[in-house]
Amino acid sequence: MSNVGKIKRYSRRFRRLFQGLFYLVPLLIGAYWSIFNWLPADMKLGLLPGGVPVSELPLVSLALGFVVSMVPVGVAMLGINYLARLFALYEEGRIFTGDNVRCLRNLGKTMMAWCAAGILFDPLASMALTMHHPPGQRILTIGLGSPDLTTFLVGGMIMVVAWVMDEGRRLQDEQNLTV
Amino acid sequence: MAIIVNLDVMLARRKMRSRELARRIGITEQNLSILKTGKAKAIRLATLEAICRHLDCQPGDLLEFREETNRADEPDE
Numbered sequence: 001m002s003n004v005g006k007i008k009r010y011s012r013r014f015r016r017l018f019q020g021l022f023y024l025v026p027l028l029i030g031a032y033w034s035i036f037n038w039l040p041a042d043m044k045l046g047l048l049p050g051g052v053p054v055s056e057l058p059l060v061s062l063a064l065g066f067v068v069s070m071v072p073v074g075v076a077m078l079g080i081n082y083l084a085r086l087f088a089l090y091e092e093g094r095i096f097t098g099d100n101v102r103c104l105r106n107l108g109k110t111m112m113a114w115c116a117a118g119i120l121f122d123p124l125a126s127m128a129l130t131m132h133h134p135p136g137q138r139i140l141t142i143g144l145g146s147p148d149l150t151t152f153l154v155g156g157m158i159m160v161v162a163w164v165m166d167e168g169r170r171l172q173d174e175q176n177l178t179v
Numbered sequence: 180m181a182i183i184v185n186l187d188v189m190l191a192r193r194k195m196r197s198r199e200l201a202r203r204i205g206i207t208e209q210n211l212s213i214l215k216t217g218k219a220k221a222i223r224l225a226t227l228e229a230i231c232r233h234l235d236c237q238p239g240d241l242l243e244f245r246e247e248t249n250r251a252d253e254p255d256e
Contacts, residue, residue, distance in 0.1 A: 177220040179210045 004093055011090035018084035022077055029073050033066040054129055064128035071124065072117040079110040096165065096172035104162035111155025115148045183243040184222075186215045189234045204229035 001009070036044070037056045044054045057065065086103040094100065119142075126141040133139075190197060201211040206226065213219050227238055234241075 174220050177213060177218060179206060179214045179219050179222050179226050 004095075007090050007095065008093055011087040015084055015087040015091055018080050018087065022080045022084060025073060025077060025080070026070070029069050030066060033062050033069065036062055036065065055133075057129065058132050061128055061132050064131070065125065068121065068124040068128050072114060072121050075110060075114045075117045079107055079114060082107040082110060096168040098169060101162055101166045101169055104158060104165055108155045108158035108162055111158060112152055113155075115152040115155065118148050118151065119144060180217055180220075181244055181247050183245050184214055184217060184219070185241055185243055186211075186230070189236055189241060193234050193236075195234070200230070200233060203233045 032039075082103050086100060086107070089095075089097065089100050089103065122141045122143050126139045130138045190200060197211050197215065198208055201208045204226065214222065227241070230236075230241065231238060
């Protein structure tokens with residue numbers, strides 16, 4: 001099978017995967033928060049720093065927790081959408097086009113935004129999960145970790161790849177207009 | 180583009196259609212059209228040789244340099 005054949009074949013699989021994830025991820029998040037109070041303790045770890053256990057949440061806190069989760073998840077869904085579109089283009093055999101460059105550039109920006117959304121998630125989630133606690137027992141956290149920096153760096157690298165692909169697009173355009 | 184391809188003129192002189200020339204030199208009619216309409220960014224020497232052979236002309240009969248007075252159409256870099 002030629003390279004283009006392989007690109008088309010595997011891109012079709014990735015396109016289907018990302019299209020499925022686009023709908024599956026918010027459903028899973030919704031399901032998580034809807035059964036939160038029945039989940040075992042180890043599935044709630046990490047939501048608050050220092051291993052502070054999360055008590056049973058009232059409905060308002062559950063709804064807030066879902067909304068707050070959708071901040072980083074919404075950005076992730078945007079990135080998943082761009083990935084699905086990129087692989088849809090590869091599936092059509094369109095490799096060095098302006099649309100591909102735009103998808104990659106937007107994906108890079110989305111990764112960087114995902115880093116910011118992740119940083120924003122911590123304080124919002126800690127407030128949502130502890131707002132029903134009595135005064136003096138509410139928690140506000142803010143943090144920056146290596147996963148956030150890694151995400152930001154990967155976003156930056158994807159931006160560079162987008163510029164490289166734009167050069168490829170220019171060369172392809174020149175090739176197409178060479179008789 | 181400051182290089183003008185006078186292919187239409189030579190085709191008319193030799194009383195040959197674009198389709199016939201494209202078939203003889205082994206390129207698609209679409210590619211020949213790109214050349215005729217001035218959209219081509221480059222031409223291979225092999226293609227130029229084939230056109231000259233089949234139209235019995237010199238490269239200078241096909242290619243003309245005309246200084247551009249308006250550079251507004253150049254693509255942004």
